[in-house]
Amino acid sequence: xxxxxxxxxxESNEEEPVHLxxxxxxxxxxxxxxxxxxxPSQGPEYVIHGLTSNVNNRMASLAIAEDRKSSTLILHRxxxxxxxxxxxxxxxxxxxxxLTFGGGTRLMVKP
Amino acid sequence: xxxxxxxxxxxxxxxxxxVTLRCSPKSGHDTVSWYQQALGQGPQFIFQYYExxxxxxxxxxxRFSGHQFPNYSSELNVNALLLGxxxxxxxxxxxxxxxVTYEQYFGPGxxxxxx
Numbered sequence: 001x002x003x004x005x006x007x008x009x010x011e012s013n014e015e016e017p018v019h020l021x022x023x024x025x026x027x028x029x030x031x032x033x034x035x036x037x038x039x040p041s042q043g044p045e046y047v048i049h050g051l052t053s054n055v056n057n058r059m060a061s062l063a064i065a066e067d068r069k070s071s072t073l074i075l076h077r078x079x080x081x082x083x084x085x086x087x088x089x090x091x092x093x094x095x096x097x098x099l100t101f102g103g104g105t106r107l108m109v110k111p
Numbered sequence: 112x113x114x115x116x117x118x119x120x121x122x123x124x125x126x127x128x129x130v131t132l133r134c135s136p137k138s139g140h141d142t143v144s145w146y147q148q149a150l151g152q153g154p155q156f157i158f159q160y161y162e163x164x165x166x167x168x169x170x171x172x173x174r175f176s177g178h179q180f181p182n183y184s185s186e187l188n189v190n191a192l193l194l195g196x197x198x199x200x201x202x203x204x205x206x207x208x209x210x211v212t213y214e215q216y217f218g219p220g221x222x223x224x225x226x
Binding site: 041042043044045046049085087096097098099100101102103104 | 166169205219220
C-alpha cells in the first residue's frame with residue numbers, strides 16, 4: 001500500500017470545524033482513500049472513504065484534491081467525543097481489504 | 112444488532128506459553144481480519160480469513176496462526192509467546208461475499224500482556 005503522511009497531533013475548539021490533512025503523493029489509480037478513527041480504549045471506527053470525488057456522510061466530509069495526492073477530512077462541528085486518533089489509509093481495491101495503518105493524527109478538542 | 116465481540120478482554124501470559132483469542136463478527140459479515148496494536152502505534156495487519164481459509168497475511172511469523180469456523184467466528188493463536196507480543200489484538204469483520212468491501216468493523220480488542 002502507498003504511504004500517507006499526517007500531522008502527529010492537532011487541536012481544536014469544541015463546536016468549531018476541524019480540517020485533518022493527509023498527503024499521499026504516491027497514490028495509484030486503484031487506491032481508495034479511507035479514514036478511520038480510534039477513540040480511547042476502543043477499536044478503530046470507520047469514518048468515510050472515497051476514490052476521486054468529494055464525499056459526505058453523517059460523520060464527516062472528505063475532500064479529495066484534483067490530482068488525488070492529498071485529502072482532507074472535515075468534521076463540521078467538533079465535539080468532545082471527536083477526540084481520537086484519526087488514520088488516513090490507502091487501500092488498493094485490487095489487493096483485498098487489508099488496511100495498513102500509519103501513526104495517525106491525535107485530535108484534541110478543547111471545551 | 113450485535114457488533115464485533117472479542118474474548119477475553121484482558122489476558123496475562125508467561126513467555127513461552129500459548130494463547131488463543133476469539134472473535135465473533137458482526138451479524139451478516141463473512142470475513143474476519145486480525146490486527147496487532149502495540150502501545151502508541153497504529154494497528155498492524157496479521158491475517159484475514161474468508162470461507163475458512165487464510166486469504167491474506169501480513170509480516171508476522173508462523174507463531175501466529177488462525178482459524179475461521181463455519182459460523183464465521185475466528186480464533187487467533189500465538190505460540191511460544193515473547194515479551195514483544197504484548198499488545199492489543201483487534202478483530203475486524205467485513206462483508207466480502209458480494210465482492211465489494213468498504214467498511215471494516217472493529218471489536219474492542221483483547222489486551223495481552225506477556226511477562
